[in-house]
Amino acid sequence: MPKTKKKNGNAVDLRQTILKTALILFTSKGYFNTSVHDIKRTADISIGAVYHHFKSKEEIAKAIYAEMLEVMTKSMDEIMVQYDSTQERAKAIMRMLFDWAETNPAEMEFMLHAKHKEFMPSAIPVCSSRPLAMMREVVQTGINNGEIREMDVTLAATCLFGGMFRMINLRLDGIFKEPLPPHLEMVWDCAWKGVAR
Amino acid sequence: MPKTKKKNGNAVDLRQTILKTALILFTSKGYFNTSVHDIKRTADISIGAVYHHFKSKEEIAKAIYAEMLEVMTKSMDEIMVQYDSTQERAKAIMRMLFDWAETNPAEMEFMLHAKHKEFMPSAIPVCSSRPLAMMREVVQTGINNGEIREMDVTLAATCLFGGMFRMINLRLDGIFKEPLPPHLEMVWDCAWKGVAR
DNA sequence: GTCTATATAGTGATAGAC
């Protein structure tokens, strides 16, 4: 029975433990209200372990961000393959994000609600990220093929998805008390009516 | 010629200078990236002066917040008096906020974009504030009198104003490059089509 | 009411034993 030095039981990948713990603290208390000592304490590990896996607190946040962006991009890609029309694609995106808000609230909070610029000045803004760009592309395609009215892409994308983003924020903040997925049809209907030709 | 001890020229109301300086720094660098020494330095006053007028850094933020909430409430009240229908009222609200985003970007940024809970844990959330409540009331009235489709108020309000809020955020972040007011008609049209009966 | 100087506490990060 090989001995490792950790006092924790299952520290196969301490890295993931740190990321998970940090995410929870960052989203519940905020990045700046979370010290590395908080992370260490909550994860029940030493500060040396934290700094062995990440060179700084900011790097932890950046790792969370990058991982989440990758997952989102992958899901978007699948939607693009699975559906053809802008209407179907946009609705599938909305469904996916509503679902995630329920199943991965912390991740969603961190991606959609956090002010990344303030603690990860070097990271690319969410707005310029691949997933968001894909959403605009979906809308642009819709404008080109006549599914969506002629107008500025950014404006159209914002009108189409703005209500959804805000619903998610309200939900994550605990203002909206009910799970989002059952309201998909209604929110989608309002959004699509607004921009459809 | 009466002598005062300040080294600054026009420190009639140093309090306002502090608030204005703090607002700019809070919105440009973020609350946590702004130290009281930053405020002191930028406003070219002493730290003693700051702490004479405000008992803590958080109190400065709370003062900004309260002042801004009051102004917004007042403007909302005027809109309620000036217009009768939900359609007119909601559109007037949108116009007002679009205008403010251009004329008072820092104030708007602070009100709509900042994560108040993280640095003013005791302040009431924007969502529960008077102005936001009034927006929901406008929508509720619209549902009652048939201007807006039958549905959950929060949901309707979010669908109606969600696009607008997001446009403002994009604009304040510098993602959307053009002034918002000229786009009012388009955004309003999308929003209203979505929820109108 | 405004100033300078300082107390106090906690932060991000490192050193070096094991």
Add this chain to the structure above:
DNA sequence: GTCTATCACTATATAGAC
């Protein structure tokens, strides 16, 4: 690879002179 102990620094806030 994980630990403990500690550094260097910066932050908020206070004390007390003027």
